Amino acid sequence: DIQMTQSPSSLAASVGDRVTITCRASQGISSYLNWYQQKPGKAPRLLIYATTSLQSGVPSRFSGGGSGTYFTLTISSLQSEDFATYFCQQSYSTTLTFGGGTKVEI
Protein backbone atom coordinates (compact mmCIF):
# COMPACT_ATOMS: atom_id res chain seq x y z
CA ASP A 1 0.00 0.00 0.00
CA ILE A 2 1.06 3.58 -0.61
CA GLN A 3 2.01 5.31 2.65
CA MET A 4 1.15 8.97 3.13
CA THR A 5 3.21 11.00 5.60
CA GLN A 6 2.07 14.43 6.72
CA SER A 7 4.15 17.07 8.47
CA PRO A 8 4.00 18.60 10.88
CA SER A 9 1.62 16.51 12.99
CA SER A 10 0.52 19.71 14.69
CA LEU A 11 1.23 23.39 14.51
CA ALA A 12 0.28 26.53 16.34
CA ALA A 13 -0.64 29.62 14.35
CA SER A 14 -2.46 32.90 14.63
CA VAL A 15 -5.30 34.43 12.66
CA GLY A 16 -3.86 35.98 9.53
CA ASP A 17 -0.86 33.65 9.33
CA ARG A 18 0.11 31.83 6.16
CA VAL A 19 0.16 28.10 6.90
CA THR A 20 1.60 25.29 4.79
CA ILE A 21 1.13 21.58 5.44
CA THR A 22 3.09 18.95 3.55
CA CYS A 23 2.21 15.43 2.49
CA ARG A 24 4.66 12.89 1.08
CA ALA A 25 3.76 9.68 -0.70
CA SER A 26 5.90 6.54 -0.48
CA GLN A 27 5.79 6.30 -4.27
CA GLY A 28 4.70 8.50 -7.14
CA ILE A 29 0.96 9.19 -7.26
CA SER A 30 0.83 11.61 -10.17
CA SER A 31 -1.65 14.33 -9.19
CA TYR A 32 -4.15 12.05 -7.42
CA LEU A 33 -3.95 13.77 -4.06
CA ASN A 34 -6.89 15.14 -2.09
CA TRP A 35 -7.13 17.26 1.06
CA TYR A 36 -9.77 17.26 3.80
CA GLN A 37 -10.58 19.40 6.82
CA GLN A 38 -12.11 17.87 9.92
CA LYS A 39 -13.45 19.55 13.04
CA PRO A 40 -14.10 17.69 16.32
CA GLY A 41 -17.18 15.48 16.20
CA LYS A 42 -17.76 16.14 12.50
CA ALA A 43 -17.16 14.22 9.30
CA PRO A 44 -14.27 15.28 7.08
CA ARG A 45 -14.90 17.94 4.44
CA LEU A 46 -13.29 17.79 1.00
CA LEU A 47 -11.25 20.92 0.35
CA ILE A 48 -9.08 20.16 -2.67
CA TYR A 49 -9.03 17.28 -5.14
CA ALA A 50 -6.52 16.26 -7.79
CA THR A 51 -3.81 18.32 -6.06
CA THR A 52 -5.00 21.77 -7.11
CA SER A 53 -8.77 21.78 -7.77
CA LEU A 54 -10.77 23.68 -5.18
CA GLN A 55 -13.98 21.91 -4.19
CA SER A 56 -17.16 23.93 -4.66
CA GLY A 57 -17.86 26.24 -1.74
CA VAL A 58 -14.34 26.17 -0.33
CA PRO A 59 -12.77 29.60 0.24
CA SER A 60 -10.02 30.65 -2.15
CA ARG A 61 -7.54 31.12 0.71
CA PHE A 62 -7.05 27.34 0.46
CA SER A 63 -4.74 26.12 -2.28
CA GLY A 64 -2.89 22.95 -3.13
CA GLY A 65 0.26 22.14 -5.04
CA GLY A 66 2.84 19.52 -5.81
CA SER A 67 3.16 16.38 -7.90
CA GLY A 68 4.72 12.94 -7.82
CA THR A 69 5.51 12.33 -4.17
CA TYR A 70 5.47 15.80 -2.58
CA PHE A 71 2.33 17.85 -2.02
CA THR A 72 1.31 20.94 -0.07
CA LEU A 73 -1.83 22.51 1.32
CA THR A 74 -1.56 26.25 1.93
CA ILE A 75 -3.93 28.52 3.80
CA SER A 76 -2.98 32.03 2.72
CA SER A 77 -4.50 33.90 5.66
CA LEU A 78 -5.68 31.72 8.52
CA GLN A 79 -9.19 32.45 9.79
CA SER A 80 -10.69 31.41 13.11
CA GLU A 81 -12.87 28.80 11.42
CA ASP A 82 -9.78 27.13 9.94
CA PHE A 83 -8.56 25.73 13.24
CA ALA A 84 -9.08 22.03 12.59
CA THR A 85 -7.28 18.85 11.56
CA TYR A 86 -6.25 18.40 7.93
CA PHE A 87 -5.75 15.09 6.14
CA CYS A 88 -4.27 14.23 2.76
CA GLN A 89 -5.45 11.16 0.83
CA GLN A 90 -4.10 9.49 -2.28
CA SER A 91 -6.34 8.01 -4.96
CA TYR A 92 -3.65 6.79 -7.37
CA SER A 93 -3.87 3.26 -6.05
CA THR A 94 -7.11 1.29 -5.90
CA THR A 95 -6.33 0.93 -2.20
CA LEU A 96 -6.96 4.44 -0.96
CA THR A 97 -4.85 5.74 1.94
CA PHE A 98 -4.87 8.78 4.19
CA GLY A 99 -2.12 10.70 5.89
CA GLY A 100 -1.97 10.82 9.67
CA GLY A 101 -3.34 14.34 9.93
CA THR A 102 -2.09 17.79 10.89
CA LYS A 103 -3.82 19.59 13.72
CA VAL A 104 -3.82 23.37 13.34
CA GLU A 105 -4.20 25.01 16.73
CA ILE A 106 -4.33 28.54 18.01
Next chain:
Amino acid sequence: EVQLVESGGGLVQPGGSLRLSCVGSEFSEFTFSRYWMSWVRQTPGKGLEWVAIIKHDGSEINYVGSVKGRFTISRDNAKNSLYLQMNSLTVEDTAVYYCARMNLPAAPPRYGMDVWGQGTTVTVSS
Protein backbone atom coordinates in the same frame (compact mmCIF):
# COMPACT_ATOMS: atom_id res chain seq x y z
CA GLU B 1 -29.09 19.34 0.33
CA VAL B 2 -27.38 16.06 -0.45
CA GLN B 3 -27.25 13.83 2.61
CA LEU B 4 -26.04 10.42 3.64
CA VAL B 5 -27.35 8.81 6.82
CA GLU B 6 -25.65 5.78 8.37
CA SER B 7 -27.16 3.31 10.81
CA GLY B 8 -26.46 -0.10 12.27
CA GLY B 9 -23.57 0.61 14.62
CA GLY B 10 -23.46 -0.68 18.16
CA LEU B 11 -21.68 -2.85 20.69
CA VAL B 12 -20.72 -6.35 19.57
CA GLN B 13 -18.52 -9.06 21.04
CA PRO B 14 -15.31 -10.17 19.34
CA GLY B 15 -16.13 -12.66 16.62
CA GLY B 16 -19.57 -11.16 16.12
CA SER B 17 -21.21 -9.50 13.13
CA LEU B 18 -22.86 -6.21 12.27
CA ARG B 19 -24.44 -4.78 9.15
CA LEU B 20 -24.09 -1.07 8.52
CA SER B 21 -26.45 0.80 6.23
CA CYS B 22 -26.18 4.17 4.53
CA VAL B 23 -29.09 5.85 2.78
CA GLY B 24 -28.72 8.70 0.32
CA SER B 25 -31.22 11.51 0.15
CA GLU B 26 -34.09 11.20 -2.28
CA PHE B 27 -33.58 14.57 -3.86
CA SER B 28 -32.99 14.61 -7.58
CA GLU B 29 -29.59 16.27 -7.40
CA PHE B 30 -28.18 13.17 -5.82
CA THR B 31 -28.50 10.37 -8.36
CA PHE B 32 -27.12 7.69 -6.09
CA SER B 33 -26.71 5.18 -8.91
CA ARG B 34 -24.16 7.37 -10.72
CA TYR B 35 -21.58 7.47 -7.96
CA TRP B 36 -18.89 5.20 -6.61
CA MET B 37 -19.32 4.90 -2.83
CA SER B 38 -16.93 4.14 0.00
CA TRP B 39 -16.81 3.26 3.66
CA VAL B 40 -14.17 4.99 5.78
CA ARG B 41 -13.49 4.46 9.48
CA GLN B 42 -11.81 6.54 12.13
CA THR B 43 -10.21 5.69 15.43
CA PRO B 44 -8.43 8.08 17.77
CA GLY B 45 -5.23 6.14 17.44
CA LYS B 46 -5.16 5.48 13.71
CA GLY B 47 -6.86 8.50 12.19
CA LEU B 48 -8.82 7.95 9.00
CA GLU B 49 -8.73 4.59 7.26
CA TRP B 50 -10.47 3.81 4.01
CA VAL B 51 -12.25 0.45 4.29
CA ALA B 52 -14.05 -0.43 1.05
CA ILE B 53 -15.29 0.96 -2.25
CA ILE B 54 -17.94 -0.06 -4.77
CA LYS B 55 -18.53 1.14 -8.30
CA HIS B 56 -21.85 2.80 -9.15
CA ASP B 57 -23.18 -0.41 -10.73
CA GLY B 58 -21.56 -2.77 -8.23
CA SER B 59 -19.26 -4.30 -10.83
CA GLU B 60 -16.01 -3.30 -9.12
CA ILE B 61 -15.22 -3.67 -5.42
CA ASN B 62 -12.08 -3.28 -3.37
CA TYR B 63 -11.14 -3.50 0.31
CA VAL B 64 -8.30 -2.54 2.59
CA GLY B 65 -6.25 -5.61 3.36
CA SER B 66 -7.17 -5.83 7.03
CA VAL B 67 -10.86 -6.47 6.27
CA LYS B 68 -10.63 -8.65 3.16
CA GLY B 69 -12.53 -11.87 3.65
CA ARG B 70 -14.41 -10.48 6.65
CA PHE B 71 -16.28 -7.42 5.33
CA THR B 72 -18.58 -7.19 2.32
CA ILE B 73 -19.67 -3.96 0.68
CA SER B 74 -22.84 -3.90 -1.40
CA ARG B 75 -25.43 -1.49 -2.67
CA ASP B 76 -29.07 -1.33 -3.76
CA ASN B 77 -29.47 1.59 -6.14
CA ALA B 78 -33.24 1.21 -6.19
CA LYS B 79 -33.20 2.04 -2.48
CA ASN B 80 -30.38 4.63 -2.64
CA SER B 81 -28.60 2.43 -0.12
CA LEU B 82 -25.07 1.27 0.65
CA TYR B 83 -24.23 -1.55 3.03
CA LEU B 84 -21.26 -2.98 4.90
CA GLN B 85 -21.58 -6.50 6.26
CA MET B 86 -18.92 -6.98 8.93
CA ASN B 87 -18.13 -10.49 10.16
CA SER B 88 -15.50 -11.93 12.51
CA LEU B 89 -15.13 -8.57 14.19
CA THR B 90 -12.08 -7.83 16.35
CA VAL B 91 -11.31 -5.06 18.80
CA GLU B 92 -9.23 -3.43 16.07
CA ASP B 93 -12.44 -2.82 14.12
CA THR B 94 -13.71 -0.47 16.82
CA ALA B 95 -14.22 2.90 15.13
CA VAL B 96 -16.64 5.46 13.81
CA TYR B 97 -17.70 4.29 10.36
CA TYR B 98 -18.58 6.83 7.66
CA CYS B 99 -20.11 6.26 4.28
CA ALA B 100 -18.88 8.69 1.66
CA ARG B 101 -19.71 9.56 -1.91
CA MET B 102 -16.82 9.62 -4.34
CA ASN B 103 -16.57 13.00 -6.03
CA LEU B 104 -17.92 13.53 -9.56
CA PRO B 105 -20.67 11.34 -11.03
CA ALA B 106 -19.64 8.45 -13.27
CA ALA B 107 -15.96 9.39 -12.88
CA PRO B 108 -13.21 7.07 -11.65
CA PRO B 109 -12.76 7.25 -7.87
CA ARG B 110 -9.78 9.58 -8.14
CA TYR B 111 -11.15 12.92 -7.00
CA GLY B 112 -11.82 12.60 -3.32
CA MET B 113 -14.96 12.03 -1.24
CA ASP B 114 -17.29 15.00 -1.39
CA VAL B 115 -20.31 13.95 0.68
CA TRP B 116 -20.03 12.16 4.03
CA GLY B 117 -22.54 10.79 6.47
CA GLN B 118 -22.53 11.69 10.15
CA GLY B 119 -20.91 8.40 11.12
CA THR B 120 -22.04 5.38 13.12
CA THR B 121 -20.02 3.99 16.02
CA VAL B 122 -18.98 0.35 16.14
CA THR B 123 -17.54 -0.93 19.41
CA VAL B 124 -16.12 -4.43 19.58
CA SER B 125 -15.64 -5.51 23.16
CA SER B 126 -16.33 -8.42 25.47
